[in-house]
Amino acid sequence: MKQNGSDPAGGTGTIARYSLHDAIVGRLRDMIIEGELTPGERIYEGPLCEKLGVSRTPLREALRFLASEGLVELTPNRGASVRRFSARDVEDMLVVIRAMEELAGRLVCEQASDEEIAELRILHDTMLEHYRAGNRLEYYKTNQLIHITLVRLSHNESLIQAHAGLHSRLKRIRFIGHSGPEKWAAAVAEHQEMIDALEARDCHALIDALGRHLANAWLRVKDQV
Incomplete structure (x- = not known):
């Protein structure tokens, strides 16, 4: 070779x-x-x-x-x-992912160290750099790493494993969710709300931001599924 x-x-x-x-x-x-x-x-x-x-x-x-x-x-x-997923498959998986990440967000707010929250800030800033450069694939990979890291920092192994199984199936769907400048900008703004709430350890604001972000993820992709 x-x-x-x-x-x-x-x-x-x-x-x-x-x-x-x-x-x-x-x-x-x-x-x-x-x-x-x-x-x-x-x-x-x-x-x-x-x-x-x-x-x-x-x-x-x-x-x-x-x-x-x-x-x-x-x-x-x-x-x-x-693998092809139906619209119902995708919507059902996003509903479960939303519940998992809201739980993870609450656990991280309550338990994470300042160093762990700083780890998410670094990923967020890296994601913004890719966004400003228009590098969609690297933006997407960093974006997804943020979600994975948030769940990992819950330190709940059952949650981490269950989330990983669904998360891997939604890779293509989550990628098309920020196709087009308006959808992409909206997703970035939602992530900004999430990191701001996390750094303030405002659990209610973080859960609200995560819930809206993942509800909007379905709205952004449903016409393309």
Whole structure:
């Protein structure tokens, strides 16, 4: 396999040999999130192996991993396809995610150290840098890391694991939720309210901001599901 020193998780060149599994998983996940591989689309191994510069064995391992995340479906005698969710599926998952993150927000407000809250501020400021630069994919990744970190800082392992399972299935949906300048600006403003409430340890304001943010997430995507 050719090695060209490219970023193992991004770019358009072939994938370097180091961290091969993570690199393939990351590239395929990005292709699904950005819509290069569309919901319901069958994934043909041959062309994809050629595109990524990898063999079938690591590609299949990566597809199995993405199936465990809920992004890919594996069908006997048919192979892999990008998982398609109905509008009802998406709305139901967002309702549960909203309840989980509201609970996490309350726990973080009550229990998190100043250093942990500062960790979220750093992520928020990084997200704003990507927003100002118009880098939608990196903005999205940092945005989602904020939500994951908020739940992680609840230090409730049952909540963390349950949230991770649903969160992974909604990656593409959450990405399209800020398509267009008005939706994107609204999502940024909601995140600003969230970090302000968290730094003030205003539990009610944080839960309200999280609830509106995730309710609006459905409104921003429902016409595109």
